[in-house]
Amino acid sequence: MIKTEDIINIASYFTIIAHTPGRLRVRVNPKIKSESENISIEDIESLPKKIDGIKKIKINKIIASVTITYDANVFKPQVWEDLINKQNLEEITQIINNLAKEVM
Numbered sequence: 001m002i003k004t005e006d007i008i009n010i011a012s013y014f015t016i017i018a019h020t021p022g023r024l025r026v027r028v029n030p031k032i033k034s035e036s037e038n039i040s041i042e043d044i045e046s047l048p049k050k051i052d053g054i055k056k057i058k059i060n061k062i063i064a065s066v067t068i069t070y071d072a073n074v075f076k077p078q079v080w081e082d083l084i085n086k087q088n089l090e091e092i093t094q095i096i097n098n099l100a101k102e103v104m
Contacts, residue, residue, distance in 0.1 A: 021072035052099040
């Protein structure tokens with residue numbers, strides 16, 4: 001089961017390729033494989049079922065990218081920018097916890 005801390009940690013492996021309100025595409029650092037004991041691809045792909053506002057997550061292993069489709073009214077675009085840049089993490093943790101559909 002994925003936790004908020006895991007989301008913040010995993011985000012540290014991402015760099016933004018493209019971002020428009022409602023759609024974020026990130027490059028994934030190959031070093032993320034070191035996290036495989038803590039989080040799986042299935043955990044990441046299941047986030048839309050667990051957190052309101054995340055509509056879809058598409059993982060492309062071949063080009064090492066992740067595309068996240070989200071509701072820009074629920075997750076302001078700046079929240080994603082801050083998450084990737086490790087800024088305002090306490091606020092982001094509160095937002096994620098408030099939007100969690102189940103105990104994570």
